[in-house]
Amino acid sequence: MKVEYRVYLGIGIFVLIVTVVYFFWAKEYGGAMMLFGTAGLGLLPALYLGWWKRRMEPRPEDVEEATVAENRGAVGAFPDHTIFPFVLGIGAFLTALSLVFGPSTAVIGLALIVFAATSATLESRRGGTV
Amino acid sequence: MTIAEERSELAHEPEADAQHGPTGIYKWLTSTDHKVIGKNYMYTSLVFLMIAGAMAMIIRAQLVQPNGHIVSQQMYNELFTIHGSMMLYLFAGPFAFGGFANFILPLQIGAPDMAFPRLNALSYWLYLTGGTTMLMGFFVNGGAAAFGWVSYAPLSSYTYSPGPGPDLWIVAIILTGFSGIFTAVNLVTTAFYLRAPGMTMFRMPIFTWNMVVTGILILIAFPILTAAMVMLYADRHLGTHFFTVAGGGSPVMWQNLFWFFGHPEVYILALPYFGIASEIFPVFAKKPIFGYKGLVFATLAIAGLSTGVWAHHMYTTGTVLLPFFAALSLLIAVPTGIKVFTWIGTLWGGNLQFRVPLLFALGFLVTFTMGGFSGVMLASPPFDFAVHDTYFVVAHFHQVLAGTAIFAGFAGFYYWYPKLTGRMMREGLGKLQFWIAFIAFNMTFIPQYLAGLRGMPRRIPVYLVSDHVTFLNQVSSVGAFLTGFSFLIWLLNLWISWRRPIPAGDNPWDGHTLEWATSSPPPHHNFTSLPPIRSQRPVWDKNHPEYADYTTDHDGTPKKEVEPR
Known part of the structure; x- marks a missing residue:
């Protein structure tokens, strides 16, 4: 260090x-x-x-x-595959587009962000595979 | 979720990466594997390169004749804006920092993945959506942003650049900016916390070192860019006056904010490619890198100095302290020179094997050094006053940045393609691509130096016969078209490699670093076994114990690192 x-x-x-x-x-x-x-x-x-x-x-x-x-031992827990980063990215994209095309896309975008962030957190707390 | 077992020394049958988890489009959408994400970054950024390159072809076609009429003046402005933005924000940085770093860095330090795999995947999706957002500008009313990749105020204000196109550009930069910040956090954390036992910081490959320093620079520079974009958006739509004189703001403040990001950005783009070249020279010279610590400290010095030279882009504003910025700008030539001499020192006396990666790396060395010399000239305020905003500057930054990204980028691609895919690319086609690209690239930009010295301003869609730059522009345009043609050879090579694969084996180049200790492509979580790490070249030590970089006890136990021969 x-x-x-x-x-x-x-x-x-x-x-x-x-x-x-x-x-x-x-x-x-x-x-x-x-x-x-x-x-x-x-x-x-x-x-x-x-x-x-x-x-x-x-x-x-x-x-x-x-x-x-x-x-020797576990290095760490690494998710193999999960859909939530993709959902979060699309949510951020739609929310950002609302700065250009008005607030309508932000409604869907923010909903996706909340859903993906919550789900990804629960997923990592469960420790199970997706 | 997988709990990765710590770096077993026992050999198992490698589990092919492709066999693990979902396949097809669902794998692409859901994978958090750094190798998949790295390849996604690489191929996406190469698509952006092709799109930006096509824009460059149209720009050069417009300039073949005086008073060209291929595109309208507005379209010309949009093309050079999006060409520059795509090359800098969507190709040069993400190709190396998102692509190569993602794929190679964990392998080089013996890690099973990146420290934050989900964040890594999110970075890619923000990058892809950011790039898409930028291109959407061409399909909205008023067209794409047309104020140059630097978006100077007040030209970027709503008064002079109305419509949704510029807003889409701002949103695109914010999205890709967050993507870069997340990737930087991930790479620095991975290098600090997931190294294999024995892989001390001063045994990390130079490529990994350069990525760490680039990550630190991104964390310094990108937040400022994002903040500046938010301020610009607020000026355009929320009634603020950060950059408008009428409301008490200052357009020069935009330049200060932008270039405080923009100059470290130059090194954010260049340092990863320096790292690629630093990996290739020793492997194809059959020598250890010459002056390892010198290279590391030169990289750190470049990073430190790059934060104090932002206003050398602003000499002609008359608002900056010329001696301070000139002195620091000239000082950067010292660590950069150390790097160039170190690379030459590595090649000197080596058993050089002129394979395609080495040819491209040498092409990088020549074009970068040429562009670097003109950079030293531009650091001098009197010279900069004479050629500011002319084609001399265009030629300089294309040689330094495009030359670096294209030549060192292809060098890296040819070098690591066997590791990415388990296949070789065709040597003959690679050499043909290199020679056409090398000659054509310099044919494109050397005439632009001369056009600049004759006073041809940048960003103009037309010029007059009486400007005496017609011939220079014609040579430059032919060079640009040939450069574009060389990319088609690369695509052909890629297609042949895909259709008629030649198996690469695990270590086709006799590489030195840990990525060559695993299978090609690597298995899930990268390694089934690791060699002992006792020097900067653990794989070389394992494969050539008689020339290892450490001494051993009488029973063969690794004992002490020795100075490289």
């Missing part, structure tokens, strides 16, 4: 330095704010990863001498 943390930290600190230089040199607030926000986007994940790095033992994927046997 150390390298992951340092990648984000490095980007955050670098952009923070650029922000300070830009702010005092250009004296332009819009660009400085965007750069400051970008520095935050680097530093926030860095804080999260750094917090976990201190509290975790090195994982097998962080250890150069680790063997496959050291990480």
Whole structure:
């Protein structure tokens, strides 16, 4: 986790330095704010990863001498196939189209989003196949 | 739902991917397998490439003669807008970042799938519907968006661009933007949390590293684009005045927001293709990559610097700090140069095998370097003032972006096609496609540099005989038509491979990285066994123990990684 943390930290600190230089040199607030926000986007994940790095033992994927046997067990639960991402995508598409063609498509779109999001959540809680 | 057993070292009979779960259209609609989604992305984005390429052919046909009349001026504006938007938002990024990354990244790190398979599937559907939305613009009253892929204010306001076409364009960008953000979250999380034991960050293949950095850049840049699109929509329909002077807004603010996304976007498009080339050069030079860590840090440096150069697209507005942006823009040439030298270093002294993937990768190297040099020229404000908004800029970004996406993209396609399908493509047709594409591509864009230096502005549907750019445009158009023809050869190659398959085997190129440790195509959840991961080239180590990148104990146990020879 150390390298992951340092990648984000490095980007955050670098952009923070650029922000300070830009702010005092250009004296332009819009660009400085965007750069400051970008520095935050680097530093926030860095804080999260750094917090976990201190509290975790090195994982097998962080250890150069680790063997496959050291990480035996379930990697995770992966759905094989499910219709709900497709339904959710179509719902988002119809909802977005309402910005162009009026609210009628949003009625169907939002209904599909609610149905698909609820069903996908229940599906993952059940843990069963689709 | 499958609980993936952790990376068994025991070999089983591979369960063919096609035999698992539903088949046909229902498989396509419901699959959450990263391999299926990756292929969906790849083939969809190639269809978008063909559509955008057809638009380019019409544009070049219009410019063959002075005062061309192939299409109306309004249609010309719509064509170059949607051509640019499709190439950038729907082909170049999704082909590599949605297609190759989805298929290859989990395989390269020994993972059974992406970290969030449902989110991955949703990303694809948002991408497909976003692309469809963009094309719908041609079928509504007033036509498609016609303000260029950068949609500058106030041209993109409702006053100057009325009708539903521009709104469809905005909605399309928002949908594909969310698709990109979801894919980025997925790829970064997968690379951070699903690596196989022993696959440390500094053993990840360069392709995977580049995808991680691209993912981080997407998470920085795409939310700003989405926010800017919402503001633009609000200006058009909700009475706000973010970008209209009359209401106290600022059109230049649009440029700042757009390019704060737009310049990292250039590297979001380029870095994945750099990763593809970085995989191909060592395999076909029979050497390890030269300067692995240098490449990784150069990629990170490019990512960091790319966030601070947005206003080099805005020199001529007169509102930006020229020395700051010129300095940072020139600085980007340093890590980019490191990459080019690293690739040359990898090839240097290698046992080069000029197969089709290497030819396309070399084509990328040449066109990208050429386009990169003109980019360094454009980073200088006095030069940019002279050629801003001319065909010089068009030639520059086509060489850098289209050259990268097409040559490195086809390099990757030929390289990984055996893994995707278990089949080989025909070598002779591939070489023919490469040579026609390489000559024709440069024939298209080198004359455009010269036309730009003679003052030919971009985005114009007509020019005069007295502009002295007729011959240059004719050469450029012939080059464009030949480039289009080269894609037909690729389609023929694909068709022959489909009708008369040549089995590829698991590792036809003697590849180095983990995707070549599994069957072609890979089984459900990717691996039935994994080799020990003791270096950046675990499959090479396994297949060539006498040249392995690590030392062993007297009993043959892997002991310590050594500097690559």
